[in-house]
Amino acid sequence: MLARTAFARVAQPNMARAAPAGARSMATLREIEMRLKSVRNIEKITKSMKVIASTKLNKAQRALQAGKEYGIANSEVFQHAPAENVGKRKLFIVISSDKGMCGGIHSSVSKATRRAFKEQDIDPASPIAVVGDKSKSQLSRVLSRNLVITFNQIGRDVPTFADAAGVADLIIKSNIEHDSISIVHNKFISALSYESTIVEVETAEALKESPGFKAYEMEEEVTKDLAEFALANALYAALVEAHACEISARRNAMDNASKNAGDMIANLQLKYNRGRQAAITNELVDIITGASAL
Structure with a gap:
């Protein structure tokens, strides 16, 4: 009798610790069900963002066609009046945005800027x-001493010439020392591809010393305004092109x-069905077994 009582006292804790046979499978099914719900919600969000981006892409491409005309006009001027004996201190203007979830848009211009510092014969202290905040955070890790001015809240919608003029005005008024200007931005190739590119812009001093402008008698304010x-x-051309690349x-x-997300839902659904089938079995x-015992 005492032995039976002792056995019962010892066995009761062990029996309390033992979980039912199907408890673990039910917990797993519940976890899979919760995961399925969260992935379905993520899929709804990504599909909505895709529809919004597709709508904005048409508008961005129309603005891109208009902005290209400004870039073509610049290139024609600089082709007929190329600058000579440009110094090594170059001002880099990197075009990105404040938003994420758009692939490698921001890292491509940051890499192009770092590559230019390594490959080109320029002053290491070039400003x-x-x-955009995204490229700012990336470049601040390796070229923090070179960052002199940053802009944000530009390009939330399709950039306008007023946005570009405001950026240019602040850069000129900041009196940053430089011999030439390079704009680093993403070039729109198609709706599926883009590449980083660097566009050179001449300064007032470089235009004044170029042979094409020396052939004419002009006041000093003319080259400065130009x-x-x-x-x-x-x-402006770089902003609208970078915006189109970002939306794409x-x-x-x-x-x-x-x-x-669709693939993950299919895999989780298969796991859930298998687990549910095993639990039912x-x-x-x-x-x-119980019916047979009776």
Whole structure:
């Protein structure tokens, strides 16, 4: 009797610790169900963002066609009046944005800027102006001493010439020492591809010393005004092109995210069905075993 009582006292804790046979499978099914719900919600968000980006892409491409005319006008001026004996101190203007979830848009211009510092024969202390918080955070890790001025809240919608003129005006008024200007931005190739490019813009001093302008008698204010207007033109062309690349990249990124979410939902649904089938089979085995024992 005492032995039975002792055995009961020892066995009761062990029996309390033992979980039911189907408890773990039910917990797993519940986890899979919660994961399925969260992935479905993510898929809804990515699909919505893809639709929004597709709508904005048409508008951005129309603005891109108009902005290209400004860039073409600049290139014609600089082709007929090339600058000579330009110094090594170059001002880099990096064009990105404040928004993410658009692939490698921001890292491409940051890499192009770092590559230019390594490959080109320029002053290591050349200043950098950044439009957009994303590239600012990336460049601040390796070229923090070169950052002199940054801009944000530009390009939330399709950039306008007023935005470009404001950026150009602040850069000129900041009195940053430089011999030439390079604008780093993404070039729109198609709705599926883009590449980083660097556009050179001449300064007022470089235009004044170029042979094409020396052939004519002009006042000093003429080249100064032309250089300021050329910078605003080049910035506007770069901003609208970078904006089109960003919208296109976001659309592609959301499309890929939706496809990945769909694949994950299919895998989780298969796991859930298998787990549910196994749980039902175990329950049927228990019922049949109990019925056979009776």
